Amino acid sequence: MNPKKTKTNLFVHKTKEYLLKGIVEITRRNPGEPIFNEPWDHLIILDDCRFDVFKQEFLERNLPGELKSKFSLGSWTGEFLVKNFYDEQYDDIVYITANPFVDRYLRGKFHRIVSVWKKHWDEKYSTVPPSAVYLETIKAMEKYPDKRLIIHFLQPHHPYFTLRNFKDDAMTLIKNSVEEGDFSLRGFPREPPHKIYLSEIYAYFSLHRLIKAYVENLRIVIPYVELLLHKLRGRTVVTADHGELFGEIVTPLLPIRVYGHGIGRIPSLTLVPWWVVDEGDKSKLRPIRDIKKDITKIERRFGFRSFTKETIRLKRVISTLKLKGKI
Numbered sequence: 001m002n003p004k005k006t007k008t009n010l011f012v013h014k015t016k017e018y019l020l021k022g023i024v025e026i027t028r029r030n031p032g033e034p035i036f037n038e039p040w041d042h043l044i045i046l047d048d049c050r051f052d053v054f055k056q057e058f059l060e061r062n063l064p065g066e067l068k069s070k071f072s073l074g075s076w077t078g079e080f081l082v083k084n085f086y087d088e089q090y091d092d093i094v095y096i097t098a099n100p101f102v103d104r105y106l107r108g109k110f111h112r113i114v115s116v117w118k119k120h121w122d123e124k125y126s127t128v129p130p131s132a133v134y135l136e137t138i139k140a141m142e143k144y145p146d147k148r149l150i151i152h153f154l155q156p157h158h159p160y161f162t163l164r165n166f167k168d169d170a171m172t173l174i175k176n177s178v179e180e181g182d183f184s185l186r187g188f189p190r191e192p193p194h195k196i197y198l199s200e201i202y203a204y205f206s207l208h209r210l211i212k213a214y215v216e217n218l219r220i221v222i223p224y225v226e227l228l229l230h231k232l233r234g235r236t237v238v239t240a241d242h243g244e245l246f247g248e249i250v251t252p253l254l255p256i257r258v259y260g261h262g263i264g265r266i267p268s269l270t271l272v273p274w275w276v277v278d279e280g281d282k283s284k285l286r287p288i289r290d291i292k293k294d295i296t297k298i299e300r301r302f303g304f305r306s307f308t309k310e311t312i313r314l315k316r317v318i319s320t321l322k323l324k325g326k327i
Helices: 002-029 051-060 077-084 101-106 130-143 172-181 206-229 279-284 288-302 308-324
Strands: 042-046 067-073 090-097 108-116 148-155 195-197 236-241 243-251 255-262 270-278
Touching: 002 195, 051 067, 051 206, 051 270, 067 288, 090 101, 090 130, 101 108, 101 172, 108 130, 130 148, 130 206, 148 206, 172 270, 206 236, 206 243, 206 288
Parallel strands: 042 148, 042 236, 090 108, 090 148, 195 255
Antiparallel strands: 067 270, 236 270, 243 255
């Protein structure tokens, strides 16, 4: 990529971005609601999950419990984390996360942060597969039986598993920025004047294909969520840190179509699912054997490490140690 063109593209992009953010901040007040406004024992976060897309999957799968929408406090992960957690200490919570931003913004805020991204980063897909989050959650349940859990999956956020021949380094850049303090762009694509790509991937694929890949990412993570719901005790809420814009115009004052997230707390970006599953709802979940069949197909299709089998081995080891009185 030509360095001069890259600098020009980046300058034009940042100019549009800051103008839009300024207008949104002044004209589109949408304060949102803290996640602690309603009671829950465990919280599952699906990164970047739009309410409308989740609702469609919820209805098609006939999932149990109550689904409603809420406005998030953030239009991107960092904002969501800081506005929900920064002012308090949460010694009763273990935060299991595939998103490196949790380590950047909330270090020392919880009893423990389980940084799944440090141990299970998948170089092939440049992300953390949901199977790894599931495994580390099972381990945390055994190790911290009296703690509340927050379980933060990266999906449906890109990289998209179905776009196999495209190297999406967006999450790798975030990972590197947390580990090394280095956040440098390789280059930046040219944008049409009436559009802004807050995620670079929108420059390389049609919107139709990206929405299809986004939905597929959600479908990949849902069976792991279903399986966890069988195992978590008490009330579990499934929600999102923010949504995703698919070309919406965020303000009539500057009619530019926006793709991605982080432009400001506008309703179309901050409306997220709030799915409440109580103990009485769990009997209506799909049978575990059916969920595991789906997970096996997913792991074979995408080459994920079979963490569901590893959890069986882990449980056997724990049971043996308990019998021997070692734990």
